[in-house]
Amino acid sequence: MKLVLLTALGVGGATIIGALIGFVFRRASHKFSDIVLSFAAGVMLAAAVLGLIIPSLEYGGSFGLPIAVAGIFAGALCLNLIDKLVPHLHQLAGPDTEEHNRTQLNKVLLFVTAIAIHNLPEGIAAGVSFGTDDPAQALLIAGGIALQNIPEGMVIIGPMLAAGVSPARTFVYGMLTGLVEVAGTLIGYFAVSVASAVLPFALAFAGGTMLYVISDEMIPETHAHGHQRGATYALLVGFCLMLATDVLLG
Numbered sequence: 001m002k003l004v005l006l007t008a009l010g011v012g013g014a015t016i017i018g019a020l021i022g023f024v025f026r027r028a029s030h031k032f033s034d035i036v037l038s039f040a041a042g043v044m045l046a047a048a049v050l051g052l053i054i055p056s057l058e059y060g061g062s063f064g065l066p067i068a069v070a071g072i073f074a075g076a077l078c079l080n081l082i083d084k085l086v087p088h089l090h091q092l093a094g095p096d097t098e099e100h101n102r103t104q105l106n107k108v109l110l111f112v113t114a115i116a117i118h119n120l121p122e123g124i125a126a127g128v129s130f131g132t133d134d135p136a137q138a139l140l141i142a143g144g145i146a147l148q149n150i151p152e153g154m155v156i157i158g159p160m161l162a163a164g165v166s167p168a169r170t171f172v173y174g175m176l177t178g179l180v181e182v183a184g185t186l187i188g189y190f191a192v193s194v195a196s197a198v199l200p201f202a203l204a205f206a207g208g209t210m211l212y213v214i215s216d217e218m219i220p221e222t223h224a225h226g227h228q229r230g231a232t233y234a235l236l237v238g239f240c241l242m243l244a245t246d247v248l249l250g
Contacts, residue, residue: 034231034234038230039235043238045239047145052210055203067200068207071205072208075206076209119149123187126138126188153178
């Protein structure tokens with residue numbers, strides 16, 4: 001339980017670290033942030049497949065394939081429903097939110113709310129992974145999510161400051177988006193602890209949410225500023241790094 005709690009704090013804390021970095025590098029180029037986010041997407045892709053979906057197939061036994069497929073689509077549909085209620089990352093992280101105009105404040109705060117909502121299922125994915133009784137694999141998954149949270153935390157700082165939000169309040173908003181992920185991690189862990197029978201479906205569900213975030217949020221954002229080639233190779237590096245780590249850890 002201590003390891004789960006520390007992981008939850010680490011996953012949520014990564015967003016806060018990203019927010020602090022965002023204050024320092026709030027004028028950093030899109031190319032830098034796109035490369036970092038693409039690398040994180042590759043890490044998350046490997047974590048979703050190797051750490052969640054494949055174990056779902058294994059724990060599901062003879063029904064592993066239909067359970068995994070159902071879980072993946074359920075996770076994706078869950079985030080699709082969320083996207084109907086809140087805006088997409090790539091819709092709000094563009095130039096419009098960087099205008100030094102007070103009228104952009106509501107739009108920016110909606111953007112921050114969207115990130116907070118998306119962080120909940122990501123936290124659940126980290127918590128569910130501990131149900132496999134493989135701490136090393138669970139930590140790899142949590143590490144991939146945490147890595148993705150750093151550039152995500154960086155992204156929210158510039159738009160809020162540009163919209164006139166004070167630095168102190170900007171940091172608080174960034175911290176709150178991270179705390180949502182802490183709660184999600186604990187929810188995911190306790191859910192599979194109480195009902196281990198749902199573990200195969202829960203693992204696939206978590207994998208589906210991660211695949212949805214990668215395809216619908218992260219890749220479009222990293223390809224929106226003309227750095228597609230660099231972003232693609234960064235994704236491949238992140239994926240291969242996770243793959244190598246998984247193999248070496250056995």
